[in-house]
Amino acid sequence: MEAASSDMALNADYGQALALVRAKSVDDVVATMRFAYDHALPVVPQGAMTGINGGANAIDGCILLSVRAMDRVLDIDATNHTVTVEPGIINADLKKTLAEQNLAYPPDPGSMAISSIGGNIATNAGGLCCVKYGVTRDYVREIKVVLPDGTLTRLGRKTAKGVAGLDLCSLFVGSEGTLGVIVEATLEVIALPPEPLTAVATFPTEHEAAATVSAYMATGLRPSLLEFLDGITINLLNNFGDFGLDDSVGAMLIMQSDAPTAASDVERFTEIAEENGALDVAFSDNTADNEALIATRRCVQPANELYARSHGGGQLIEDICIPRSAMPEFFDGLAEIRKETHTTIAVVAHAGDGNTHPSIFYDAKDPQSRAHAEEAFEQILDLGLRLGGTITGEHGIGSVKARWLTKELDEGSRRLHREIKNAVDPLGIANPGKMLGAL
């Protein structure tokens, strides 16, 4: 139970659970929720526990309700392009099954090899391809959920369109277990996209890279991936693996296009990068090379963790999403914050969406170092809000940012949140304290 009490956040507390239920069926979930409701016990829904905000962490006296073992594909409808699954299935496993039929479920969080579809839905997970393909919510047509009192209900619809009633399906997408438990989902799928072309551009500082992103996206061309890595991140990657990246540069962009116009898209990207001061632009249509590069990109978090472990173990991960045009200003602000708080901050970003992930490192055994990191964390959230952004583009609120949610939402919205939570979960047993806990 201890092992099942915390997700992958390095800085989130967790409590002492009462019990762990490993549901094998919808009936198990219904029975658990009925029991919890009858005894007014808090329930923490759990998928694969890869969250990084403490959302799935135990709270004192709770029932941990894992749906990870409910991982079947129930139906693939290749004609209508939908798939129906249980919530525990791992994102990458679903992708593999679909690929056999030339189909794809696009959402690809960095954690796709280890996170569950139910968790993806409960956090409205983003990823690398959303710049072209959208986020999890864009693919969820219908869900079955077990409400806090144990009622099983169907929300949304299986068809391509539908407006019968309020959009309660979207209300549950991204609700982080605070409204009920997702026990089944029908997702839209698409034809497997072709292999992308890839371009890699390096820049003297973050500024030129940010300007390139803003200018390229303003053309209206849709890359299928547009990732940013700052110099520190590149160094940490080289330390982690034998990647041989040029770590003398200030920033790097990885751009992919899987459009029929990929060749000219990559050319246009090259032009714009060069106009904006790129040091070097290379491109490749070699699938193995490209996959290796993206695999390297997916190593950023392990590389960061390795660095953190050898520097006192602390890491706070931000998830600020800002208008793309505000990125240069964001990096200026970040430089100030680094100086003021004496912190090391590495930045990786789903740049095409303006979704940045600064990682703040600290020595977990040194209270002053931790205080500095926390100060930097707060200042970055403030900076993001000031630039017209949000405190979380994809990772969610969990317990780590619950207090901050009150800053982003205005009074009317906070009240609406409370009223709706209370209407759906009058006893307050669905993942209490998480996300909405400070409102």
Place this chain on the structure above:
Amino acid sequence: MEAASSDMALNADYGQALALVRAKSVDDVVATMRFAYDHALPVVPQGAMTGINGGANAIDGCILLSVRAMDRVLDIDATNHTVTVEPGIINADLKKTLAEQNLAYPPDPGSMAISSIGGNIATNAGGLCCVKYGVTRDYVREIKVVLPDGTLTRLGRKTAKGVAGLDLCSLFVGSEGTLGVIVEATLEVIALPPEPLTAVATFPTEHEAAATVSAYMATGLRPSLLEFLDGITINLLNNFGDFGLDDSVGAMLIMQSDAPTAASDVERFTEIAEENGALDVAFSDNTADNEALIATRRCVQPANELYARSHGGGQLIEDICIPRSAMPEFFDGLAEIRKETHTTIAVVAHAGDGNTHPSIFYDAKDPQSRAHAEEAFEQILDLGLRLGGTITGEHGIGSVKARWLTKELDEGSRRLHREIKNAVDPLGIANPGKMLGAL
């Protein structure tokens, strides 16, 4: 006030309003809602009154609150691809303003020349291009709404992604005025798409056309438009205008592609149509011809109305959305219903999405004719649900289908709807009776 008391539904009742407010500003809306709240008066939000389900119709003793005069573009952000508007702006006017900057707001309901963005959001309007570009909800990033007690709040966020809190923005999209009044919206826009290529295929019966749609969509190619017209509709069009369509055929498909692969897409469509028994396939890259054809398609409702007027005035418009593969079965069912209820039913469909609009004609002065039409209406809704569809793909529930919503939603969902409505609007003054009225 009488003129402002009913939308474009031919068969919806309306009541006697107390007052009509033509809001010119957010403050006007706030003041109106506060007054209504203090006096527990029902309020009916109104846009351009083009709805066809009675959603904006007066109810006895209500305040009609029109935001049609709030029609300014507040901001166009060409770098970040967003536009901020007041709710009363007409969809086509916004499109025109954006086109000057090579930008586009895709959602294009048949009524785009006459319906408001606020109304489009409140109904989550669909249209012809959603088969490729999605529905209104996919473009709404942030809205400002005035809640039933007069509180002004901001929901959603301006950035490309964001998961801070529950997705209350989506909850208001499609809420048909039952949760509050939308007074501002920030919408995502895209680069103006290129002119499409167009193909027109004719078929002996609806069956071959439906099979073509199902097979073509299963390839994963995304047409930018894929419309179906049955033989009766083609005849009514020829009666309405001098269109010279071949009205001896059983059905017609209009297909467009604006993709870089448009030429090969159209070829593929032609092949599939021929494989499935098309009588004839023609295609064109002449912009004027193509626009004329789409304009003809947009005349279906006026043509239907002309027919209705000369046949006793009655028309019930359905909006069933089913899985695409169920369309052949749907047409079989429809043939049965025609026979059994002695009704004339013409069908047009956003076929790529499986969204069909059967129109049932009747003599409004003949109770038996009306009864037959209503019987057909009910049977078609039943048929749609039986085939795994929804009773409304895009037109919404309004007052006309309120009773039917109870059939589509299960008990848990109905309860959730009631609880959430009650939490947001405890006095029940926001468009009472509409959409949720029978739950």
